Structures are given as C-alpha cells and as structure tokens.
Amino acid sequence: MANPVRIRPAVGDDADGVTAVRRAVYEYKVMSPAATRHLITVSAPAERFLALVAEIDGELVAWGSAALNIWTSEPGQSHTSIFVHPKHRNNGIGSALAERLHQHLGEVGAVRTRAFVHPDGLEFARNRGYDGTRQMHYSRVDPRVLPEQPPTPDGIELVSMDQLDPRRAYVADSVATLDEPSDSPLDSIDYDRWLEEIWNGPALDKALSVAAVAGDEVACFTAVETDSDRAWSGMTGTIPPYRGRGLAKLVKSVALRRCAAAGITAAYTSNDDENGPMLAVNNWLGYRRIQTEMGLLRPLVG
Ligand SMILES: CC(C)(COP(=O)(O)OP(=O)(O)OC[C@H]1O[C@@H](n2cnc3c(N)ncnc32)[C@H](O)[C@@H]1OP(=O)(O)O)[C@@H](O)C(=O)NCCC(=O)NCCS
The missing domain is CATH 3.40.630.30 (Gcn5-related N-acetyltransferase (GNAT))
Structure with missing residues (x-):
C-alpha cells in the first residue's frame, strides 16, 4: 500500500x-x-x-x-x-x-x-x-554566446539597477507593466508592496540588472534574478515614449554579458504569445523556445 x-x-x-x-x-x-x-x-x-x-x-x-x-x-x-x-x-x-x-x-x-x-x-x-x-x-539563451552589443544612443546612460533611486525604477516598471499582455490589467501596483516584494526581495540581482536612463527618467530597464548558474528575466520594460529605439535590446545585451561574466550559463525568460515586441527582442538575442504553457x-x- x-x-x-x-x-x-x-x-x-x-x-x-x-x-x-x-x-x-x-x-x-x-x-x-x-x-x-x-x-x-x-x-x-x-x-x-x-x-x-x-x-x-x-x-x-x-x-x-x-x-x-x-x-x-x-x-x-x-x-x-x-x-x-x-x-x-x-x-x-x-x-x-x-x-x-x-x-x-x-x-x-x-x-x-x-x-x-x-x-x-x-x-x-x-x-x-x-x-x-x-x-x-519559455525560452533560453547561453549568455556567453550573444550578438554584438548595439551602440548606446546619445542622451542615454546605462546604469546598474543598484545605482537607481527605487522610486524612479518603480515609475518605469508600473508604466511599462500596463502594456504587458495579461488577463487583468496590472494597473494597481502599490509602491510599498513593490518595494517589499520586488525591490527589496531576495530574487532581484540589482548588480546584474540594467537600466537605460534619459535625464531624470528610467526609459528602459531589465531586471535579472539568479539561482547559482542560472538567470531569469524578472521584467523588461520601456516606457512608451522610448519604445522602438532598440533600448530593450541594448539593456538586455548588457545584462546578459554581466550574467556571463558572473558565471551564468543559462538565462531563461517567459513571453506571452501576443507580446510581439518582446519576442522580437529575445529572438534577436538568441533565445530559443524550450516549452509552451x-x-x-x-x-x-x-
Ligand atoms: C517589450 C518592450 C520592453 C520592448 O521595448 P523596446 O525598447 O521598444 O524594444 P526595442 O526597440 O529594443 O526592440 C523592439 C523590437 O520589437 C519589434 N516590434 C515592435 N512591435 C512589434 C509587433 N507588434 N510585433 C512584432 N515585433 C514588433 C521591433 O521591430 C523591434 O525589433 P527589430 O529591431 O528586430 O525590428 C516594450 O514594448 C514594453 O515595455 N512593453 C510592455 C512591457 C512588456 O510587455 N514587457 C515584457 C514582459 S515579458
């Protein structure tokens, strides 16, 4: 029995x-x-x-x-x-x-x-x-094998997430998230909850995560989470006025290079089938599909 x-x-x-x-x-x-x-x-x-x-x-x-x-x-x-x-x-x-x-x-x-x-x-x-x-x-890329890093456009500065004021990161995250495909709009993200769950949570590796800053604004960011030699893309977002300028490709290119330098051998992500722009960015980076849920x-x- x-x-x-x-x-x-x-x-x-x-x-x-x-x-x-x-x-x-x-x-x-x-x-x-x-x-x-x-x-x-x-x-x-x-x-x-x-x-x-x-x-x-x-x-x-x-x-x-x-x-x-x-x-x-x-x-x-x-x-x-x-x-x-x-x-x-x-x-x-x-x-x-x-x-x-x-x-x-x-x-x-x-x-x-x-x-x-x-x-x-x-x-x-x-x-x-x-x-x-x-x-x-769900898809995976080996961060040691990437396309050439695109140039950084004028007026954009690349910084690690640990150099960012959390309030500015929160604004970019909550604005970009509004356009992420989902069953219900993610339109009610409370700052204190976000600080506790995401910014101060143990998953986010702020030294590997990268933001593209334009003046006072976070134009684009990619959040990296890790578990020993594997990484996960927590979220990539570009605020609407900066979309279509290659910034998501750029920040992910930089973050994945940092991952490779930190000993990561596999980086994973998930994308909704309807998220054409994010799928295009990840295909360009070399991510290959390994599962569909x-x-x-x-x-x-x-
Ligand atoms: C996905 C997102 C981060 C892309 O940011 P971005 O800075 O505009 O991205 P880039 O400019 O680097 O690249 C955009 C790519 O998408 C392509 N694209 C744009 N709209 C598209 C569409 N409707 N269908 C297919 N491809 C599309 C562009 O042509 C470009 O690819 P190419 O350079 O090979 O032509 C941005 O749209 C966003 O913040 N969306 C909401 C949040 C989100 O869904 N995040 C991902 C969660 S998994």
Whole structure:
C-alpha cells in the first residue's frame, strides 16, 4: 500500500525542498531557495496567500499556492500554482491540493483564478474547470554566446539597477507593466508592496540588472534574478515614449554579458504569445523556445 500523503501549510524552512521539486518539474522556472522562502513568508494580508506542501515519509513532493491578485483594480482576480514531483503523480495529490486551494479562493472572495499549465498538466486542469487559449512561451539563451552589443544612443546612460533611486525604477516598471499582455490589467501596483516584494526581495540581482536612463527618467530597464548558474528575466520594460529605439535590446545585451561574466550559463525568460515586441527582442538575442504553457482561467463562483 502507498505511504500516506500529508498536506500542510508551507513554512520558510520548506524553501529548499520546494525549490528542488520545482526544478524537477520545470527546469526553466528559475527561483532560488531564498526567493522561495520570501514567497512563503512575505505577503500582503490582502493577498490572502495560501501555500501548501505535500509530504510522503517526510519528503516534500508537491506544492500548491493560491492568492488574490492585488496588482489589478479588477476585483476577485487570483492565481493558482500546483506542481507535483513526476515520481509522485497519479496518487491524488494534485487533486487534493486543487480542492483545498479552490475552496480557499472562494472563501476569500475570488471570482476567477488563473494558472499557467505545462502540457503534462493540461488534462488535469481542463478536468477541473480550467479553460482558455492563452500561450506562454519559455525560452533560453547561453549568455556567453550573444550578438554584438548595439551602440548606446546619445542622451542615454546605462546604469546598474543598484545605482537607481527605487522610486524612479518603480515609475518605469508600473508604466511599462500596463502594456504587458495579461488577463487583468496590472494597473494597481502599490509602491510599498513593490518595494517589499520586488525591490527589496531576495530574487532581484540589482548588480546584474540594467537600466537605460534619459535625464531624470528610467526609459528602459531589465531586471535579472539568479539561482547559482542560472538567470531569469524578472521584467523588461520601456516606457512608451522610448519604445522602438532598440533600448530593450541594448539593456538586455548588457545584462546578459554581466550574467556571463558572473558565471551564468543559462538565462531563461517567459513571453506571452501576443507580446510581439518582446519576442522580437529575445529572438534577436538568441533565445530559443524550450516549452509552451497554457494560461488557463477557472471561474470560482456562479
Ligand atoms: C517589450 C518592450 C520592453 C520592448 O521595448 P523596446 O525598447 O521598444 O524594444 P526595442 O526597440 O529594443 O526592440 C523592439 C523590437 O520589437 C519589434 N516590434 C515592435 N512591435 C512589434 C509587433 N507588434 N510585433 C512584432 N515585433 C514588433 C521591433 O521591430 C523591434 O525589433 P527589430 O529591431 O528586430 O525590428 C516594450 O514594448 C514594453 O515595455 N512593453 C510592455 C512591457 C512588456 O510587455 N514587457 C515584457 C514582459 S515579458
């Protein structure tokens, strides 16, 4: 008989175990143990964040989390994430996690939840009421092999993110994010939350992240996160008046060169299928697609 599965709330000390399971499921989702600990232990009360882990004989084998999306003005939007180690599938663990997370979301007022689903999980998700056609592409580049760095235009200064005033970085991030394809507009990013979750969070490597500054404004930036020898693009954004001038290509060219110099051998990113400009930038840099997930939605009431 199979050993019993224990599902319990996640705690900070689960970070290493969760990171290992995430890596076994999705080698392309780069998140360090420190960033995972932060995810588990730091959230705004309004998010009503619930993180669960499943254990068998004390070994962590699955993760499930759900929270309200507090970065949109649309009420009741939420997100859900579930992953089960490949060796422990078809044992009811994903179903048990989904049931508890959906119940929690209903109780805290969510009307809809969004999940990004790997092809292996599509049938599971569709059987539990998830639907949609949105596609998210994951891709990878070796930062030691890049096209020639474009010239820096007149009037633009390239700086590390650690030289930036956070308020100016926040303005650029929140303005650019408005145009990122998503199910709900990300139009309600609170500065203090942004400071806690992004700017002061352990994921962002400000020394590797690069901004293109024009006078007092951050015209364009790229945020780099790392986990040992792998990097993740947290966000790249250009504020509208500066788009189409090659700045995203430039800041990513510089940041990826810094990554290579810091010992990174693989840099990953994700792009919505509808994000033509960002896909063009990444294709030019040499990123190659390694996976496509579906962005699915599930109603929670009605
Ligand atoms: C994506 C974004 C960062 C690009 O910034 P940018 O500084 O304008 O980028 P660049 O000028 O360096 O390059 C733009 C490329 O997109 C191409 N492009 C522009 N619009 C396009 C479209 N609708 N479809 C396809 N390609 C497009 C341009 O032709 C150019 O490529 P090329 O030089 O090979 O011709 C900017 O549009 C943005 O901030 N968007 C909102 C935030 C966002 O979605 N960020 C990415 C999250 S993953």
